[in-house]
Amino acid sequence: MDLLEYQGKQFFAQYGIPVSDGEATDNVDDAVAIAERVGYPVVVKAQVHTGGRGKAGGVKLAENADEARMHASNILGLDIKGHVVKTIWVEIASDIAEEYYASFTLDRSAKQHLGMLSAEGGVEIETVAEENPDAIAKIHVDPTVGLTEDQCRAWVEAANLNPDATDGAVDILMKLYNAYVEGDADLVEINPLILKPTGEVHALDAKVSLDGNATYEHPDYTKYDATQPRDEREEAAHAKGLQYVGLDGSVGVIANGAGLAMSTVDVVNQVGGKPANFLDIGGGANADVMSGAMEVINNDPAVKAIFINIFGGITRGEEVANGIIEAMNRVTIDAPIVIRLDGTNANEGRAILEPHLSDSLMMETTMLDAARKAVELADSQANG
Ligand code: GDP
Ligand code: MN
Numbered sequence: 346m347d348l349l350e351y352q353g354k355q356f357f358a359q360y361g362i363p364v365s366d367g368e369a370t371d372n373v374d375d376a377v378a379i380a381e382r383v384g385y386p387v388v389v390k391a392q393v394h395t396g397g398r399g400k401a402g403g404v405k406l407a408e409n410a411d412e413a414r415m416h417a418s419n420i421l422g423l424d425i426k427g428h429v430v431k432t433i434w435v436e437i438a439s440d441i442a443e444e445y446y447a448s449f450t451l452d453r454s455a456k457q458h459l460g461m462l463s464a465e466g467g468v469e470i471e472t473v474a475e476e477n478p479d480a481i482a483k484i485h486v487d488p489t490v491g492l493t494e495d496q497c498r499a500w501v502e503a504a505n506l507n508p509d510a511t512d513g514a515v516d517i518l519m520k521l522y523n524a525y526v527e528g529d530a531d532l533v534e535i536n537p538l539i540l541k542p543t544g545e546v547h548a549l550d551a552k553v554s555l556d557g558n559a560t561y562e563h564p565d566y567t568k569y570d571a572t573q574p575r576d577e578r579e580e581a582a583h584a585k586g587l588q589y590v591g592l593d594g595s596v597g598v599i600a601n602g603a604g605l606a607m608s609t610v611d612v613v614n615q616v617g618g619k620p621a622n623f624l625d626i627g628g629g630a631n632a633d634v635m636s637g638a639m640e641v642i643n644n645d646p647a648v649k650a651i652f653i654n655i656f657g658g659i660t661r662g663e664e665v666a667n668g669i670i671e672a673m674n675r676v677t678i679d680a681p682i683v684i685r686l687d688g689t690n691a692n693e694g695r696a697i698l699e700p701h702l703s704d705s706l707m708m709e710t711t712m713l714d715a716a717r718k719a720v721e722l723a724d725s726q727a728n729g
Contacts, residue, residue, distance in 0.1 A: 348555065352553070356553050357533075357551055362520045362521060364547070365388075365437050376414070388435070388436055389434075391433060394574040396469065401425045402423065421433060428574075443539065445538040446462065446465065448532065460485075465477065470536065510540040530556065533553050582624065588603065588624065590624075594618065595649040595724075596648070597622060598613065598620050598622055599651065609654045612716040613720060621647050628659060632667070661694070665694055666695070680722075681704065683715050683719040
């Protein structure tokens, strides 16, 4: 569950992390009223599930009511990387002496928590990692031990922040670690973490991702449901009862069984392609399920080729083949389809498909060859 900045700040505040006084709203009049209450200057900030809002014109300083009104009306409705701003957060503006970066996330390969801290904050951390990796101080925290204050202090010193910031940074990072663990977060990030001219350290931005599997421990997390980023493809698929996860690539994937669907995604990656989705049609592969799956994939404009990977078990090859043919009669598919059909009665199934094969419906015997074909087709469609 990805929180908006203001939700992240409210989450931080529960764990004692200093954030600026502010309020969220969806309209201009309220924005001005909030500005009047917290006192000028204020910052008006777009609340969208993406970073780089500052550069996109989604973060503006206002010195008075007229400016607050102007910025609020400009930012509401603004499109930031495809995210239309529906909510803004108005907070009291802070004076900034320095901008830092701080985060905790899970390092799965190390089986430990990873803390990252940098004196070069305010910019995207990926840029710092590329251009000046030494500017990021990293620590691993053993989850069974936790972050000790000594370890935290040594980490802050390694990051070469302004010495004035040391105590404040140690205090915030201890609280941030606690929020990360107690709140069952997958990611907590503060960028920028600021040092004020007065010497206080303060969170000026918040990026928080909570573990959706830990909600049984946090019943109040249902309050974030309404603001979750929506993937229209996923909504359409789930409405049809399909197990679908949207991905960023160009090869649509349909497979029967979650394990096979995951392997299919892996194989597409392995041969240099990018899956557009994970889709498990389950054990059966009748025409209803298959046409529903094809429809969902066909409606994704990023899909340039479709890889149908079926291993017949209880569902026999003929049933699968008939399901595919009937589905193709019902849905007009734009992208070429590559089928790999194996398992129970595969030969019978292939014989049914054979007369229908064309440039837009191809068959390969192995999963690897089928993946190669689908990726090749997706690449040529993308370039043609
Ligand atoms: P992002 O661009 O989406 O990461 O949004 P941020 O919340 O990080 O804001 C972007 C930048 O706006 C920060 O790095 C600051 O430089 C600036 N900014 C945000 N809030 C304040 C503030 O209260 N005072 C000042 N002076 N600058 C601010
Ligand atoms: Mn930021």
